[in-house]
Amino acid sequence: MxxxxxxxxxxxxxxxxxxxxxxxxxxxxxxxxxxxCLYFCGNSLGLQPRGVRQAIETELERWSTLAVEGHFKGEQPWMTYHEAVRDHLAELVGAEPSEVVAMNTLSVNLHLMMVSFYRPTAQRPAILIEEGAFPTDRYAVASQIRFHGFDPERDLIELKADEPNGTLSMSAIEQALTEHGSRVALVLLPGVQYRTGQVFDLPAITRLAHAQGCTVGFDLAHSVGNVKLALHDAQADFAVWCNYKYLNGGPGAVGGAFVHSRHAHSELPRFAGWWGHDKTTRFKMGPQFDATPGAEGWQLSNPPILALAPLRASLELFHRAxxxxxxxxxxxxxxxxxxxxxxxxxxxxxxxxxxxxxxxxxxxxxxxxxxxxxxxxxxxxxxxxxxxxxxxxxxxxxxxxxxxxxxxxxxxxxxxxxxxxxxxxxx
CATH class of the missing domain: 3.90.1150.10 (Aspartate Aminotransferase, domain 1)
Incomplete structure (x- = not known):
C-alpha cells in the first residue's frame, strides 16, 4: 500500500x-x-526571498552615504563582496572555497572556461555533449570548435539517448567514450538534463573521460540548489551554472564557476582581466598579469554588488536549511x-x-x-x-x-x- x-x-x-x-x-x-499561485517553476526562475529587498536597499544606502569609499568601508566592503557568497556556494557544490567564484553569467563563464580547458589538436579536436543539450551549450561548443578551425559537423559528437523517454544510461556514455575518446578534447555534460530531468553521475563520467585523456566540464544550471553535489571529490576540471533558478538570485543573476584546485596555479591560457589579478598586488597596476590562485583568477571585472545582494540573501537560507x-x-x-x-x-x-x-x-x-x-x-x-x-x-x-x-x-x-x-x- x-x-x-x-x-x-x-x-x-x-x-x-x-x-x-x-x-x-x-x-x-x-x-x-x-x-x-501554485508555483512549480523554480527550475526556470526561483521566487524572491523576502530578505532581498533589504539586502539591495542596504547597498543602495551604502552607495548614497559612502560612495566610492563603500569599496573599503563598512560591514561588507564591496572589494570583497563576492567573497561573502563564496563559502556558501562552495558548501552547496561540494567544493573548497578557493574553487568557486560568482561572476558573469552561465554562457559567458562557459566560454571563459573553454578558452582554458578546450585545447583541441588535429588528433583530438572533438567535444562530446548529449543530443538535445540546452541550446546555449550547443551554440557555445559549436562556436568554439569553429573558432579553433575545426568543423562541428565532424567534431561535435552528440550522445544519443538509449533509454525510453530520452534518457541516457552510463553504459551508453562509456561506449561513446570507448569509441570516440581518443578524439575527444572535452566532455561537456549537464548535471541535470533540462528537458528530461535526468541526474547524471558526475564522478563516474569524470573517471571514464579522464581515463580517455579528455578534459571534463559540467553545466550545473539545473543542479545547484537542486541535488547534492561533490565537485571537488568528483574531480571535474570545471563547472558553470546560473544562480537564478533554484538559488533564487533573481532574473539574470550573476552566474557561478568551479575550477578544481589542481588547476589553482595553472598556466593554461585564459582571457585575463584586472579583477582576476592576484589581489595582493592588484593595485600596483603592473603590466604583467599574475592570476589570483583558484577560480577567482578567471574573473575579468569587479563584481556587480546590486546583483550579488539577492544571491547572498538566498544562500543564507540554503545554509540554514x-x-x-x-x-x-x-x-x-x-x-x-x-x-x-x-x-x-x-x-x-x-x-x-x-x-x-x-x-x-x-x-x-x-x-x-x-x-x-x-x-x-x-x-x-x-x-x-x-x-x-x-x-x-x-x-x-x-x-x-x-x-x-x-x-x-x-x-x-x-x-x-x-x-x-x-x-x-x-x-
Whole structure:
C-alpha cells in the first residue's frame, strides 16, 4: 500500500509535519485571485526571498552615504563582496572555497572556461555533449570548435539517448567514450538534463573521460540548489551554472564557476582581466598579469554588488536549511507528485523523468497524451488557474516542487486541476 494519499487533508497533515515548513514564509509567493499561485517553476526562475529587498536597499544606502569609499568601508566592503557568497556556494557544490567564484553569467563563464580547458589538436579536436543539450551549450561548443578551425559537423559528437523517454544510461556514455575518446578534447555534460530531468553521475563520467585523456566540464544550471553535489571529490576540471533558478538570485543573476584546485596555479591560457589579478598586488597596476590562485583568477571585472545582494540573501537560507534536509524533502515531495500522476492522472500525463530518486532532482517532465495541441491547451489552462510550471516543445510540461517553498498541498492542487480539466476535455 502506498504511503501517499490523494486527499487535501493528508497533504495538509504532511505540510504541518514538515520540518522545513517555515522556509516558505521567507519567500514572496505570487498572488492569484484572493490567494497565491501554485508555483512549480523554480527550475526556470526561483521566487524572491523576502530578505532581498533589504539586502539591495542596504547597498543602495551604502552607495548614497559612502560612495566610492563603500569599496573599503563598512560591514561588507564591496572589494570583497563576492567573497561573502563564496563559502556558501562552495558548501552547496561540494567544493573548497578557493574553487568557486560568482561572476558573469552561465554562457559567458562557459566560454571563459573553454578558452582554458578546450585545447583541441588535429588528433583530438572533438567535444562530446548529449543530443538535445540546452541550446546555449550547443551554440557555445559549436562556436568554439569553429573558432579553433575545426568543423562541428565532424567534431561535435552528440550522445544519443538509449533509454525510453530520452534518457541516457552510463553504459551508453562509456561506449561513446570507448569509441570516440581518443578524439575527444572535452566532455561537456549537464548535471541535470533540462528537458528530461535526468541526474547524471558526475564522478563516474569524470573517471571514464579522464581515463580517455579528455578534459571534463559540467553545466550545473539545473543542479545547484537542486541535488547534492561533490565537485571537488568528483574531480571535474570545471563547472558553470546560473544562480537564478533554484538559488533564487533573481532574473539574470550573476552566474557561478568551479575550477578544481589542481588547476589553482595553472598556466593554461585564459582571457585575463584586472579583477582576476592576484589581489595582493592588484593595485600596483603592473603590466604583467599574475592570476589570483583558484577560480577567482578567471574573473575579468569587479563584481556587480546590486546583483550579488539577492544571491547572498538566498544562500543564507540554503545554509540554514542544509542540503541534506532539502534533498530529503525533495525526494519525498517529488515522489508524491509522481504518485499522483500515476494514480490520478495516467490518462492525461506520463512522466519522462527517471523514477529512481537518485537519478532525478525535484523536476518531473510530464508528457501530455494527445500531442502538442492538447498539451498546450492544458498548460494554458493551468496558467489561467494560477498554476505555474513551464512548457517545452512539443508536448512537455515541467513541474518542479521546490523544497524551500513548495508544499504537498501544492502537488495535490496541481493534480486536482489537471483531473478537472481532463474531465471537461476528454481525449
Amino acid at each position: 502506498s504511503v501517499y494519499q490523494a486527499s487535501a487533508e493528508w497533504a495538509a497533515q504532511r505540510d504541518a509535519a514538515d520540518p522545513l515548513r517555515s522556509y516558505r514564509d521567507q519567500f514572496l509567493i505570487p498572488p492569484h485571485g484572493d490567494g497565491q 542544509g542540503m541534506d534536509a532539502l534533498r530529503a524533502k525533495s525526494e519525498d515531495l517529488t515522489g508524491y507528485l509522481e504518485w499522483l500522476v500515476d494514480d490520478q492522472l495516467s490518462h492525461v500525463l506520463e512522466s519522462l523523468t527517471p523514477r529512481e530518486p537518485e537519478r532525478r532532482g525535484v523536476q518531473l517532465s510530464l508528457r501530455v497524451h494527445g500531442g502538442r495541441e492538447r498539451g498546450r491547451a492544458l498548460f494554458d489552462h493551468l496558467v489561467e488557474q494560477g498554476i505555474i510550471g513551464d512548457w517545452r516543445e512539443p508536448d512537455v510540461i515541467r513541474i518542479s516542487p521546490t523544497p524551500l517553498y513548495n508544499r504537498y498541498s501544492d502537488c495535490f492542487g496541481f493534480a486536482q486541476a489537471v483531473r478537472a480539466w481532463a474531465e471537461q476535455h476528454p481525449a
